[in-house]
Amino acid sequence: MRGKQLGFWRRYVFSTDHKTIAKQYIFTGLFMALVGGYLAYVFRQQLAWPNQPIFGFGGVLGPDQYNAFVTMHGTIMVFWVAMPILLSGFGNLLIPLMIGTDDMAFPRLNMLSYWVFFLSTVVLLASFFVPGGPASMGWTFYPPLTSRADYTGVAWGGHLWIVAVALEFAAMLMGGINFLTTTINRRAPGMTFFRLPLMVWMQNTASVLFMFSVGPLIAGAVLLLLDRVVGTGFYVPETGGDPLLFQHLFWFFGHPEVYVILLPGLGVLTEVIPAFSRKPVFGYRSIVISTIIAGVLSFVVWAHHQFVSGIDPRLAVPFSITTILISVPFAVFLFCLIATLWQGAIRFTTANLFALGVIAEFLVGGTTGIVNGSAAADIYVHDTYFVVAHFHYTLVPAVLFAGFAGLYYWFPKMFGRLMSEALGQVHFWTTTIFFNVTFLPQLALGLHGHHRRVADPTQFPWLAEVQHLNVISTIGAIGLLLSQVFFLANFLYSLVSGRRAEANPWQATTLEWVAPSPPPHGNFPEPVRVYRGPYEYSRPDTAEDWLPQHAPEPAR
């Protein structure tokens, strides 16, 4: 196909080029982030100033709409923002480039994956416009609330939600097959498994976790759809069904899914931080091994979402132990990243600021997780804003901050231009400040007992006392959204007239920087060979402070 001139449609729309597909995923994900952000803006307004008309929404947000907005915010941010950008976007862009090959193993399957994902996006957005409105049962979709339309008044919104999520899973599975097969079989000569950049390890571990955790939920979703449409009773007690069964299926998937999102985010850090500290990642093998341990453990922790849901209380303590044990591999991971900074020569580019921001914020998310993980403490904090704040302190750094770090870092590779550093620095500081203004009050609200998914907290006297925290949080959320104007302006401006980037603007060592910026279809002008690990920065025996993976050993 190389050398042959492709028409517009084959080049930009129905392209099989992994870089174009990556951009398609990233653009779709960024668009959905705006949708999800808008939903958050509207329901945060309702929480701070209940039952007032909302600017930009045109009226008061009713309790049923409130539930729908919260549900769709969660669904969109997890499945239509985090996964397409972090996993499919970065994975498609980087895996072939980083392992030194011309494309994915199955380019047409890759294209199909994006278009199935696109279809899922259309179905999900269409659910906003059907009678009854979009799904309003919470992103966890617990039956029996979801198994009969009359419990919520949402019929088609719920069907479409299941169909959209199923299509999205199918797209991600196709992507995962491509990631794994490509990584196993298409590595450049010399690229052994322990010379792979850690980003590639993270993407593949995430793909394996996804592939082996999503199956039961797909089966469970089929049963739920049958309950809704055909009238079977898999999750309804009157027929002998079991509502808790779905919770088990959902969380068996749900916890690995957290790492499906988190690991690519941490993968960005393992590329950005060494490049801007001019140091090898500390403990490459420790990171790989602890990631795999965390992945395995993530399959045996699911019931920690269900301590008070009515499972056998004897199960709580074992699940509590496995859950809290997960802190050990992640502690190793984070300590390795912090140790990477030791005696480095740190440059504060926007990408690196966001990457360092991830560590600083994620530590809060990780430590608050121990409170939720302890069954006894969870009796109190379960389904409160403490949980909300906890997972936003893990996922916002892992998705938003790491996503920004990755976009600022690989933007020159994707588009051949550099993003503005000045705007980027403003973007980083405003985002960081407003992020904390949004979610620190939610930690306090949660400890005060503020339960989740209530549209109007002021009707509870003990919550009305702390309503000012809700107001602060909403102001933070508005600030956080407005901060993204700096990003969008920067992104669009740089796309058109940013400074031209050379092939390797950051003087980084991994293979994607060997290809031209942006790389042509086929990536590498000539085949590459790999001689060493991915992070050879500041080796004492070289004059430069970086030695790329593809450069032959320097003469001594």
Next chain:
Amino acid sequence: MLARWLPENVSTVGGEIDRVIAVIGYVVGAWLVGAELALFWFILRYRRRPGSRARYVTGETLRAACWVLVPAALVLFCDLVVDYVGAHVWETVKQTAPPAELVVRARGEQFAWRFTQPGRDGRLDTDDDIETLNHLYVPANRVVHVELASRDVIHSLWLPHLRLKQDAVPGRRFTVWFEVTKPGDYPVACAELCGFGHTKMVGVLHAMTEDAYGEWVDLQQIEERDEFWEE
């Protein structure tokens, strides 16, 4: 540290849950502060200066890896402490219950809590049972067992001041218990999304002195009889 944000505790076991939260708060708080200090110290100390060059450290030797593995082992130790403290309290709260001095039924429905409790005869399923909506009246300093059920979807009985939370699942019946230590009115809510009226499930627990509770029960019986004669 974390625990001082919690509302006043008025149940016999709430103090133990608060203590677990406090212990975890101190343990993870210390880790958080330590890790953040190390992070920011490194960031400030090792920022790039002209002419300086980073040191080549891979962290692959066991000696170097100890800088990470020893702290990780300490994390493991702290985890086990947290597990131990929590497991004990979980057992007290959820796996054992003192004998009931009053048994009431709570049934979640869209969108209210329906409480049924014994009348003057002290037994359920008799003619003088008292049924209330969203208001639960109990004597303080008595062990109350709540038989929890749901009519339609999943609800979750949530009494923040009692540190009590338990889902009510249709088709299942769970028993939770509490003992209020201080008479007063405390909020009751639903902590599991149950539909568009979820936010409107606002209830009150009236914990009364023994005498006041007896009077209240008597009053209900009189009212019921009045209703009977009116019909």
Next chain:
Amino acid sequence: MAARSELATGIPTGRLGVWWFLGGEIVIFGGLVACYILLRLHHPEWAVEAAHTQLAIGALNTFVLLTSSLTMVQAYACVDRGRPQRALIQLGATAALGTLFLAIKTFEYRGEIAEGYTPTRNLFWSFYYAMTGLHALHVLAGIVAILVVMAAVRRREALQRVEYVGLYWHFVDIVWIFLFPLLYIASGS
């Protein structure tokens, strides 16, 4: 497209892809079967319901599907020995047996529904239709895949795909080997 033909592991890329795909499929059916078994343990009365399944028809269908796996293996063997023309016949036989399986299954469904054993009768029948239905969809997908592969084999292209579609077909067969005893044989009165 392939600028470099050598493979890092020596395992054909297509085979790897199919393996990963089947890995994902196994957990889907695994989840479904696990749900069924867990609920069945709580409902011993389902054994009575299971007695109303058509054991003879199920056994016949098992035989049909196992035979189709045999013809599939022979198709692969023909390709391996360099006789794609013979492989076409065997593939055609496999697709025909798959179609026969679906026809028998449809007949069986019709009879059951006529007698009132519908998906909403009770949870056992809900599971019966969900599990066998999902399996039937996989058989249907397999038949389509075989026809696509046959078109390529006729042009003497992509002969390795016979192996890949064979892997999938055997997987579908194995799923049935699990479903048959779980739904038909394990019964009582």
